[in-house]
Amino acid sequence: MQQNSILIVEDQIKLAQLLADYFSQSQFQPHCLHDGNEVIPWVKAHQVDAIVLDVMLPGKDGMQICKEIRQFSNVPILMVTARVEEIDRLLGLELGADDYICKPFSPREVVARVKAVLRRTQTVEAPSKQLELDDERYQASYNGQTLALTAVEFQLLKPLSREPGRIFSREQLMRSMYNDDRIVSDRTIDSHIKKLRKKLTDISPDQELIQSVYGVGYRLINE
Numbered sequence: 590m591q592q593n594s595i596l597i598v599e600d601q602i603k604l605a606q607l608l609a610d611y612f613s614q615s616q617f618q619p620h621c622l623h624d625g626n627e628v629i630p631w632v633k634a635h636q637v638d639a640i641v642l643d644v645m646l647p648g649k650d651g652m653q654i655c656k657e658i659r660q661f662s663n664v665p666i667l668m669v670t671a672r673v674e675e676i677d678r679l680l681g682l683e684l685g686a687d688d689y690i691c692k693p694f695s696p697r698e699v700v701a702r703v704k705a706v707l708r709r710t711q712t713v714e715a716p717s718k719q720l721e722l723d724d725e726r727y728q729a730s731y732n733g734q735t736l737a738l739t740a741v742e743f744q745l746l747k748p749l750s751r752e753p754g755r756i757f758s759r760e761q762l763m764r765s766m767y768n769d770d771r772i773v774s775d776r777t778i779d780s781h782i783k784k785l786r787k788k789l790t791d792i793s794p795d796q797e798l799i800q801s802v803y804g805v806g807y808r809l810i811n812e
Contacts, residue, residue, distance in 0.1 A: 592618040593638040593707060598628055598654070599669070600646050608641065611696040615704075625649030629657055632664070639665040639703050641690075644675065652684060659685040665706045667699075687754055689805065709754040709810065720750050720798070720809075734792050741766050742785050745778075749799065749809040758806040782807060 595617045599605035602623060609619035620635075622628055626648035632640070640658070644651040655666055668679055671692040679689060687706045690699060722729045727743050729736045729750075738746065744766045748757060759778045766781070782799060789798050800810045 592616055594618045594620065594636065595703065596628075596632070596635075596637045596640045597621045598625070598640065598642045598646065598651070599623065600643065608696055608699060611700050612703075615700050617700075617703075623647075625651070625654055628654050632658060632662065637664055639667065639707060641667050641669060641699060641703065642686075644668060644670045644679070652679065655684040655686055665703075667702060667706060669694075685755075689756065706754065722747060722750055731789055731792050731798075736788050736792070738785070738788065742781060742788075745781050746785060749807065753809045756802050756806050756808045762807065 593616075595612050597605050597608050597612070597619055599608065599621065600623045602621075605621040605623065609621055612619040620631075620637075622631060623646075625646035628642075628649070642651045642654060646654075651668060655668065658664065658666065665687045666685070667688045667690055668684070668686040669690045669692060670679065679686065687709075688702055690702060720729070720731050722743070724747075727738070727740055729738055729743060729746060745762055748762065748765045759775050762778055766778075782801075786797070786799050790796070798809060800808055802808060
């Protein structure tokens with residue numbers, strides 16, 4: 590079986606090695622970098638299946654690294670931060686990361702989160718056949734069946750379906766739903782998500798297509 594390669598970018602050497610040991614036990618091939626300036630040249634020179642990227646690094650910080658990688662690669666990136674409140678800021682910057690992990694964490698959780706991201710990204714073509722959107726007619730279908738969506742629900746579903754696996758904050762979803770500057774509460778977003786989920790599960794009861802990310806927002810799951 591071919592091993593997935595994982596790049597761990599973490600300036601705490603002991604923590605990086607601990608993660609590398611756990612990934613090795615899970616049949617990954619880990620490589621560690623400790624300085625932000627080394628990351629872009631390494632990624633351009635090597636084939637890597639996923640990156641665990643700390644935000645605070647010597648040299649170049651993780652946010653800048655993520656933005657630069659996204660200019661030439663769609664490799665899954667999991668951002669790591671020591672401050673839970675920073676996740677909102679990272680989401681607001683729309684860096685293109687696939688997941689966000691807050692320290693302190695369990696190494697097993699990090700391995701599990703990477704595996705989950707790889708399952709989503711490696712099967713990215715499947716949901717596009719299941720979920721189809723027609724922008725001109727404001728119509729959507731799931732598993733070949735038409736969804737009776739309101740205009741707001743359609744606008745809400747659109748960004749989620751275009752970037753499956755990506756976490757969207759409620760503020761980002763609000764901006765996609767309304768093109769004016771109206772103020773909409775989190776409860777309004779949650780209410781629309783609830784209605785949208787019901788319409789999807791009415792067609793496919795065994796699949797939960799839209800997943801809540803506690804304290805952060807929502808993402809479309811394509812497993």
